[in-house]
Amino acid sequence: MKKIVFALILSLMIQPFAFAEGEDVLKTIENDTEITEINEDEAKTDEDNHTETEEKTINLVNLYVFSNGIDLSSFPVFENKTLMLPIKEFLSHLGANDFSVNEENQITITYGKNIVSMHLDSTNANFNHEDTELSASPFLVGDIVYAPAEEVCKVLGFTFKSDTDGSAMSVYADLPENELASEKRVNSKDLPSDTQYLIWVNKSKYTVYVFLGKDKNWREIYSCKCSIGASDSPTITGVFKYISREQRWTYDDFYVGPIMRFHGGYAIHSTLLKFDGSNYNNTVGVKNSHGCVRVRPDNINWLVSYVPLKTTVYVSEN
Numbered sequence: 001m002k003k004i005v006f007a008l009i010l011s012l013m014i015q016p017f018a019f020a021e022g023e024d025v026l027k028t029i030e031n032d033t034e035i036t037e038i039n040e041d042e043a044k045t046d047e048d049n050h051t052e053t054e055e056k057t058i059n060l061v062n063l064y065v066f067s068n069g070i071d072l073s074s075f076p077v078f079e080n081k082t083l084m085l086p087i088k089e090f091l092s093h094l095g096a097n098d099f100s101v102n103e104e105n106q107i108t109i110t111y112g113k114n115i116v117s118m119h120l121d122s123t124n125a126n127f128n129h130e131d132t133e134l135s136a137s138p139f140l141v142g143d144i145v146y147a148p149a150e151e152v153c154k155v156l157g158f159t160f161k162s163d164t165d166g167s168a169m170s171v172y173a174d175l176p177e178n179e180l181a182s183e184k185r186v187n188s189k190d191l192p193s194d195t196q197y198l199i200w201v202n203k204s205k206y207t208v209y210v211f212l213g214k215d216k217n218w219r220e221i222y223s224c225k226c227s228i229g230a231s232d233s234p235t236i237t238g239v240f241k242y243i244s245r246e247q248r249w250t251y252d253d254f255y256v257g258p259i260m261r262f263h264g265g266y267a268i269h270s271t272l273l274k275f276d277g278s279n280y281n282n283t284v285g286v287k288n289s290h291g292c293v294r295v296r297p298d299n300i301n302w303l304v305s306y307v308p309l310k311t312t313v314y315v316s317e318n
Contacts, residue, residue: 060168065093066196066213067174074144082136083162083171087147094173095196095212096156098305107138107145111156112221118147127155149173157221175212175219182209186218186314191239193312199242199268199303201293203228203235204318206285208268208295210307222306224299225284227271229291235315236266236291242311245304254280256294258304262313268293270300 061076061083062069070093074086087109088099096111105120117126123134138147153160153173162171179187186200192215200209208226211218229235240262248257254272261267271294272280281288282296293315295303 057167058164058169062168062170063090064170064172065174066217067172074141076149077146079136079139079146082148083150083169084136084139084146085149086141086144087138087149087152088145090149090173091152091156094153094156094158095306096158101145107147109152109156114156116152116155118152120145127151175221180220182220182223183211183218186211187216189314191215191218191312191314194241194310195308195312197307197311199307199311199313201226201228201235201268201313201315202318203237203316208293208299208303210303222302224295224302226268226299227284227286227288227294229289230287233290234287235289235293236263237315237317238263240266240313240315242307242309242313245309256292258300260300260303260307266291266293268295268300268303268313270295270297273297 058078063072063076063085064070072086072089074089077084091097091099091109091111096109098110100108101120102108107116107118107120109116114128115126118134118138119125121137121139123137125132125134134148134151136148138145140146149171150160150162157176159174159176160171162169164170182200182202186198186209191198196212196214198211198213198218200211201207202209206226206228208224209220210222212221213219242260242262244259244261246257246259246261248255249259249269254274256269256272259267259269269292271282271284274280284294284296288294
């Protein structure tokens, strides 16, 4: 009996220790699992950081506009993986020079019929009168505005492509690739220009076309209807150069202007205007001038705003 009692007491004494030891083992296993999980998390974080580092290894950006390499006075930067360029200078190489920043830090860029409106330090933007969200906010470095180059260029009607090779990125900005009938016509001829612009007056279509690019690679960016010389005073044909800009030519009952003179007394100018600025005769699509090419006031204002002196002017019968 004493042996049984002793054995029972011994058993009761051993069980707590065994249970306690089991708890320690469980805790050790749990701790090891926890450490393993932490190590895995750390490894994942290291992997993410490594990947992020790899994504940020681009240290050279080559820029091409109309297939020609260009240099900017300020370096490109990346913001949220978005290529940010000194946007005013970059767009000037594309011929888009209508750029302004007002006192409320609103950036406005127009090119032809396209318009971009953005705000410094905000992703809110408006593209062609539709609200949108930018991939990164425009910002200032000194007095230079940086903005998302690809988004801005595409809204303004340019193509924008990029590719990477190791730590270098190449960016190509150009005009749209689909060739219009007007583009096929001028690109089939030798029509170099001293500027990035070309004007074509097609007399049979009573249309003035404006192109951007270079010889054999012209892209239409603007067109408008016109009137031309009457039968007894026809508009001259040939290849000329935009040689002078004048404010107005005044006659007894009306004036015309602005004036884009391209050969002797031949010019592209407004339709006839009264001295108060209202229309005297704004007819287009007919032969009614003394030899000049007349376009409506809004059209001539666009032309003189964008097309620089020394631009080639091509005038054809058809």
